[in-house]
Amino acid sequence: MPSRTAGWLGVGALTLGFGFLYAPIVLLVLYSFNASRLVTVWAGFSTRWYGALFHDTAFGAAALTSLEVAAMAATLSLVLGTLAGFSMARFHRFPGRLVFGFALLAPLVVPEVILGLSLLLLFVACESWFGWPSRGMLTITVAHATFGACFVSVLVRAQLAGFDRALEEAALDLGARPWTVLTRITLPGISPALVSGWLLAFTLSLDDLVVASFVTGPSATTLPMAVFSSVRLGVSPEVNALATLFLCVVLLLVAFAGWLMARTERRRQI
């Protein structure tokens, strides 16, 4: 293939691919500033839906619940996922490694309806045996931490695979205690995986509708649940405004993570 044709084909593929991925999101952002309630009419620029959104206490409460659950679930995921990632990367033989590996990877692909239903049935059984836990934020957090940990473990494992173990051995040879090696060499070395793992678990939790709908009780409504019950009735301009705000927050978080990783990368090179 002559390289110019290949170049044009490449540009075409990228334009189509990214156009497809981003056009709906861009349109959503535009419509959030539409003065009309209808998507069919552009009635001029307005921020009225943002005002309406801020006065909607149901969305506000749901957002707080979601943020609280996501922060707890992400932290729990980080601890569990890091332990699991270490185990799989460093210990190549232990009893049950095959089952452990399966249990770590399966939640990445198993349909959410199955994860949700199975966890709910566990929580209901627990409640009838021990009278605990009552369903709500706690059960959502546990459910989210379970699949969050699997994602974190994949990232940690991949980063450890590329980690130079000679650094740890050198530190040990120089008389450092294992704990010091862990906190001063290994953990800083895999910090990009830890940061992106926490953020990934956080956004996955913030985004989850299906699992949370199954395991929640009457006391807790998360943001996706509130959004879902409102969009089921059709297009809602307040949801457009909410989506735009959400997008801004995500962009800021991703930019922050990118800056953090670029900084650690630079430091390592010095």
Place this chain on the structure above:
Amino acid sequence: MISLGWTGRLVLIGVPFLWLTLFFLLPLLIVVKISLAESTIGIPPYTPLLVNHEGGVELHATTANFALIAGDDLYLRAYLGSLGNAAVATALCLLIGYPVAYTVARSQGARRHLLLFLVMLPFWTSFLIRVYAWIAILEPNGLLNQSLMALGLIAARLPLLNNQFSVELGLVYSYLPFMILPLYGSLSRLDRSLIEAAADLGARPLRAFLGVTLPLTLPGIVAGSLLVLIPAIGEFVIPDLLGGPDTQMIGKVLWDEFFNNRDWPVAAAVAVVLVMALAVPLLAAQRFLERGHAA
């Protein structure tokens, strides 16, 4: 890490292992258990499997839920419909994703970082909202119909929403990044000199692509296909928001069985059959992901 003792090892492996056993493996067994129970009115809404009866313990298991699934056409159609939709979506993702991944993998420096970032970004935005965004576009009075009519391309409004087309579109749209990333992983590791060698030996570009590039990126193709296919089969949000009455998918059937009919045992039986149907691709997925780690 080297001098980590037995207790250290036990904590490192044991804590996450115990967690996953409790909150992933055990719940799957409970689903099997409840799929063998009968539905009753009460809390919880199913009969116990083991009943104390005159001093002894009796097993009360029924296969009625599975008989219901096998007997009712609705379930079979939903299973097959999900499989078909997911398979078509996987093929389309591959068709759209491969050229994108190829181009990203061949670009250099900052441009490559930017493109990769653009592929990853949808991962970080709300799945629910990305599906919802299509409603405004596909509605009878929506953007696409309006634009096509304004351009004079169509005379009457096309039915774009709540049918097979919109479900398929939603699946491809939502799962495309899951296809592009593993493909990119494979393509970026590809040794370019192999393609040059093929060209030097007289292979035409298409021949070199089919003979060298495609076979060498097969792991990425398989990994990406599994990452799209398996979750897409059980998808709920897309058929619910973009689907119609004749686009039943099994994830939605399970949801309705649970939330609308409140029949937990039948919902559990639907889940058991789904897990069994997914077992083969799931195990294949694990092997491939494991091999990716080993490489």
